[in-house]
Amino acid sequence: MKVGIIGTGNMGRVIARRLIHGGHQVFVAGSSQEKGRALAQELGGQGPGTIEAAATKDAVASGCDVVVLATWYSQSTRIAVELSDLLRGKVVVDIANPFNETFDGLITDYDTSAGEEIQRRIPGAHVVKAFNTTFAPVLADDAFDRTVVDVFLASDSDEAKARVAELVESSGLRPIDAGALRNSRVLEQNALFMVELQGRYGLNFQAGLKVLAAQALPFPARAAAHA
Structure with missing residues (x-):
């Protein structure tokens, strides 16, 4: 697939690397053109996929199948508003957690979430909450622990x-269907809980949530989409 990634921080970097290894064509946009070019140069040639730097609007409008907002919540909401017309009809991946300044609470109301707020700003797009419970050091490992x-x-x-499940699986990860977008509220609360555990146990963000099941967990939405 063609994937636009907006954001060149830790999460943008590891997601881009994963997608390149999965054989996808990645367009990356940073807060400056220099950051985008630096990341493209760093990751270029690391897998069967490709990566090139692009301006933010170009990363969205370059025929991408999926656009990943790998930015902080405040930036993601701003981008969603500014590029709402360009994002219409696209799959938009929101990875943000709406943490407060002290990382011990969320700034969203109890009856909404970052995912839902992003969707509200781009009603013509299809928002998928993903990667918000996976810290960058965990994603950097091919098979964590x-x-x-x-x-x-x-x-x-x-x-x-x-x-998005196809992208995740092709990148060596396991997609788990977490249901409707309103479940972003639960996922974001879980991310907050995981941040607390980092401090309590000194995990250095090398921990993640895992579903342990006695049977395989096929992705049910995939069958529905191709029916």
């Missing part, structure tokens, strides 16, 4: 979820 990393996906569009 010899266990495939789980990525929880929440969206009101089964087809959009299935498309």
Whole structure:
């Protein structure tokens, strides 16, 4: 697939690297052109996929199947508003957690979430919450502690979820269908809980959420999307 990634921080970097290894065509946009070019140069040639730097609007409008907002919540909401017309009809992946300044609470109201707020700003797009419970050091490992990393996906569009699930699986990760977009509230609360555990146990963000099941967990939305 063609994937636009907005953001060149730790999460943008590891997601881009994963997608390149999965054989996808990545367009990356940073807060400056220099940051985008630096990341493209750093990751270029590291897998069967490709990566090139692009301006933010170009990363969205370059025929991308999926656009990843790998930015802080405040930046993601701003980008969603500014590029709402360009994002119409696209699958938009929101990875943000709406943490407060002290990382001990969320700034969103109890009856909404970052994922839902992003969707509200771009009603013509299909928002998928993903990667918000997977810290960058965990994603950087091919099989964290010899266990495939789980990525929880929440969206009101089964087809959009299935498309992101294909990206996740091709990148060596396991997609978990987390239901409707309103479940972003639960995922974001879980991310907050995981941040607290980092401090309590000194985990250095090398920990993640994992579903342990006695049977295989096929991605149900994929079958529905291709039916």
